[in-house]
Amino acid sequence: MKLLFVHPGPLLYTNVFLRLEPLGLELVAEAARRAKHSVRLIDLQVESHADYHRLIAEWPPDFVAFSCNYLANVPEIVDLAKATKLALPRSFICVGGHSASFTAKAILEHGEGAIDCVLKGEGEPSIVKLLEAVVSDRNSIAKVPGAVTAHGEGPRPGFVERLDDVRPARDLLRNRRKYFMGLLDPCASVEFSRGCPWDCSFCSAWTFYGRSYRLLSAENVVDDLASISEPGAFIVDDVAFIQERHGFAIGEAIARKGIRKKFYLETRGDVLLRNKEVFQFWKKLGLAQIFLGIEAIDEDGLRKFRKRIPLGRNFEALEFARSLGISVAINIIADPDWDEERFRVVRDWCMDVPEVVNISINTPYPGTEIWLTEQRRLETRDYRLFDIQHAVLPTKLPLAAFYRELLHTQRVLYGKHMNWWTAPKLAGELTRNLVRGQTNFMRGIMNYNKVYNAENMLADHARPTYYELPLPPRSQTNAATATAADLYIHANRGRRGRGMDDSTERFVDATRIEASR
Numbered sequence: 001m002k003l004l005f006v007h008p009g010p011l012l013y014t015n016v017f018l019r020l021e022p023l024g025l026e027l028v029a030e031a032a033r034r035a036k037h038s039v040r041l042i043d044l045q046v047e048s049h050a051d052y053h054r055l056i057a058e059w060p061p062d063f064v065a066f067s068c069n070y071l072a073n074v075p076e077i078v079d080l081a082k083a084t085k086l087a088l089p090r091s092f093i094c095v096g097g098h099s100a101s102f103t104a105k106a107i108l109e110h111g112e113g114a115i116d117c118v119l120k121g122e123g124e125p126s127i128v129k130l131l132e133a134v135v136s137d138r139n140s141i142a143k144v145p146g147a148v149t150a151h152g153e154g155p156r157p158g159f160v161e162r163l164d165d166v167r168p169a170r171d172l173l174r175n176r177r178k179y180f181m182g183l184l185d186p187c188a189s190v191e192f193s194r195g196c197p198w199d200c201s202f203c204s205a206w207t208f209y210g211r212s213y214r215l216l217s218a219e220n221v222v223d224d225l226a227s228i229s230e231p232g233a234f235i236v237d238d239v240a241f242i243q244e245r246h247g248f249a250i251g252e253a254i255a256r257k258g259i260r261k262k263f264y265l266e267t268r269g270d271v272l273l274r275n276k277e278v279f280q281f282w283k284k285l286g287l288a289q290i291f292l293g294i295e296a297i298d299e300d301g302l303r304k305f306r307k308r309i310p311l312g313r314n315f316e317a318l319e320f321a322r323s324l325g326i327s328v329a330i331n332i333i334a335d336p337d338w339d340e341e342r343f344r345v346v347r348d349w350c351m352d353v354p355e356v357v358n359i360s361i362n363t364p365y366p367g368t369e370i371w372l373t374e375q376r377r378l379e380t381r382d383y384r385l386f387d388i389q390h391a392v393l394p395t396k397l398p399l400a401a402f403y404r405e406l407l408h409t410q411r412v413l414y415g416k417h418m419n420w421w422t423a424p425k426l427a428g429e430l431t432r433n434l435v436r437g438q439t440n441f442m443r444g445i446m447n448y449n450k451v452y453n454a455e456n457m458l459a460d461h462a463r464p465t466y467y468e469l470p471l472p473p474r475s476q477t478n479a480a481t482a483t484a485a486d487l488y489i490h491a492n493r494g495r496r497g498r499g500m501d502d503s504t505e506r507f508v509d510a511t512r513i514e515a516s517r
């Protein structure tokens with residue numbers, strides 16, 4: 001069959017700071033290609049809807065698969081699916097990915113018959129089974145693991161047996177130079193591990209993978225890295241280098257092979273402190289930027305998000321990261337109940353630290369515990385606003401005042417970063433990128449005021465809403481009875497599902513809240 005894999009368009013963030021290669025979709029596309037199908041891929045972060053329609057007119061696919069990692073992309077995907085079904089009534093249309101897995105039935109309903117199937121969980125194993133069913137016996141589609149159709153639902157999705165057996169179809173991506181992460185321009189995405197063993201209440205990374213954590217071998221990672229020509233590499237792992245040995249094994253293999261790249265990764269403060277030598281080693285290998293999810297600057301806030309890292313440890317982690325000479329960005333979660341005074345306190349704190357500070361808004365997402373337990377009523381159920389840049393819970397300040405405070409705070413922090421200690425270095429690196437013809441980050445900086453603009457944010461709330469996110473069933477919203485099992489997409493295989501040594505397992509257990517799960 002002719003298969004087309006589609007990544008939806010950009011969200012707010014993508015237009016300024018970074019735009020990344022759709023690695024998950026490439027992995028699923030490669031699994032389908034290995035099953036002897038003819039495969040193409042289009043990424044609407046860098047191509048337009050007109051390009052998409054032109055492509056399906058010139059090369060009409062039998063099967064179209066959309067990647068829906070982000071809830072905010074649901075309306076765009078549903079509309080594209082409807083338009084595709086109109087143009088190609090015989091095509092089979094499927095949606096998969098992180099957010100689609102948690103909202104499968106709603107997506108089918110919004111599709112009004114245009115979407116044939118939502119495929120939950122990791123796509124590599126299930127896409128092959130779905131394609132077999134589509135080719136040979138359409139009546140068996142609803143029995144495919146992870147499949148949800150209007151006629152029924154298959155068993156829980158299965159895991160990829162060995163992550164070393166899957167590979168991304170990097171060659172299918174056109175415009176590879178359009179992907180960047182700040183100054184890492186251009187930048188490819190790489191995966192060293194999959195899943196997260198912690199269980200933070202605002203996050204769905206662990207519920208998607210059933211609290212599993214699997215590793216790719218150093219040999220496989222290095223093979224993949226060696227095939228990438230971009231000088232930058234974004235490590236997509238939820239928490240990088242949880243296990244010291246794995247970090248060293250990959251690092252040593254990179255050094256042996258003589259691979260030189262600049263790396264970006266995300267990790268936790270306590271992991272950074274536990275595995276200091278790994279990060280020191282990686283600094284020598286080219287680790288350029290670290291993103292730390294600090295989330296709150298007071299103990300109360302940390303408890304709320306169930307990050308069991310004492311505040312002092314987080315500050316110690318920041319000190320250590322600074323001592324490495326690596327550029328560090330941190331994330332703080334703003335609650336919609338913040339008032340002017342709270343914003344001022346946060347601003348003052350942020351101005352005192354040299355790190356780049358990113359502020360996101362506390363947003364309950366399907367698949368997270370706060371989605372079930374948040375007692376505040378949602379102000380909106382417009383999918384497009386669920387991007388942690390818009391407030392979907394009631395704000396204590398009038399909405400316009402909340403956005404003014406938020407954007408003022410973001411602008412002050414952005415200004416600090418752009419003008420202060422980074423300016424000379426930034427200018428130098430930007431110039432080097434421009435000389436190589438890489439203008440992504442430069443354009444992002446120029447877009448800042450247009451994108452982060454209070455009037456535009458308010459106008460986003462005023463748009464007519466055609467698709468609304470359904471609320472969780474009442475039976476699940478009682479905090480006392482809601483359990484993590486209600487949330488899992490992949491089954492929790494317990495200790496056996498986590499490729500960690502016992503000491504790391506104990507470390508994780510000691511730093512998460514629900515040690516009994």
Ligand code: B12
Nearest residue numbers: 011013014020021024065067070071096097098122123204
């Ligand atoms: C790397 C990452 C990013 C990258 C983007 C990478 C990319 N190009 O897609 C960056 C840094 C840009 C990013 C940004 C944001 N992110 Co992000 N991100 C992640 C992260 C950590 C890993 C994703 C990843 O690449 N995983 C590795 C690949 C291999 O897995 P995958 O993409 O999930 O693909 C697998 C399956 O999902 C599935 N699949 C995927 N597509 C398809 C398609 C089909 C047809 C099928 C069958 C299966 C399938 O199969 C794949 C292979 O197994 C996830 C957390 C997580 N663990 O999923 C959060 C996550 C997806 N991000 C999240 C959020 C909130 C954001 C932001 C909105 C945050 C912000 N500050 O604005 C932005 C918006 C992004 C945008 N589009 O502009 C949330 C999603 C919440 C939601 N429900 O919408 C997540 C779940 C994190 C969380 N804490 O809960 N993100």
Ligand code: SF4
Nearest residue numbers: 196198200203205238
């Ligand atoms: S440590 Fe917490 S926030 Fe980070 S990926 Fe794991 S569960 Fe999500």
